[in-house]
Amino acid sequence: MGDFIANFGLGQVPITAYLGVSLIMFFSGVYGFLTRKSLLMILVAVELMLNAVDINFVVFNRFLFPGQFEGFFFALFTIAIAACETAVAIAIIINIYRNTSSVQVGDLDEMKE
């Protein structure tokens, strides 16, 4: 707490604060992944986790290696891969809905064709 007050006086945000934010985001994603039953909601939880990882990459790059681009490009490529993954997942979900009229994981107990 003392560190926090000292930092607040200095006008700087410590690295631990950024990491704490992404920590809360990641584990709320884990909770959603384990508790939700709709496929779309599971996808929302996965997006939250990927986004938390992006924040971590960027924060480590900015605080520990300023002037380099490693974390920056990892975050950039992670965003691209997340977009790909979402597109394919939503195509699969819509196809499942067309076949079984439901997107709940409990109803998906057989493979069509």
Added chain:
Amino acid sequence: MANQIIFYVLATIIATFSILAVTSNKIIRSALYLLFVLLSTAGLYLLLNYPYLFGVQIAVYAGGVMVLFIFAIFLTNKPGDKVEKEQPIRRIVAAITAITGVALCAHIIYYNVTKAFTTFIAEEEKIQNIGHTLMGTEKYQYLLPFEVISILLLACIVGSIMIARKR
């Protein structure tokens, strides 16, 4: 001082809405809360002096992915549908897992990440440097991953059309 206030506002928004996004009962609200989280994350990137990443986050996540999500929700849900929940015992187990994870990682971060890193050099990278790094073939340059990502995107487009087309 100003960036501290902005950071804590954004952090509060992210924490609140990411928890709401995974606990909300209505599926469309959950998607909307996810949008708020993604926009606040873009704000964090701007606060860390990465304006290019800010633009990418807004364009790809808030623009592309959220449109896909909302279309998928409209296509697969009847109005007024509630989200089905797991049994309470499983929810409690999941909550215990998440809280244990938060506690463990917070302990590790608090005691092992050195307190020296409270400041960062706030210089803004030139967009020219980003372009050279993205398109160069030397060490620490990223042309090969860039091309691999483009092939992945192509495979993803073809795969989505194959999966979602009508037979």
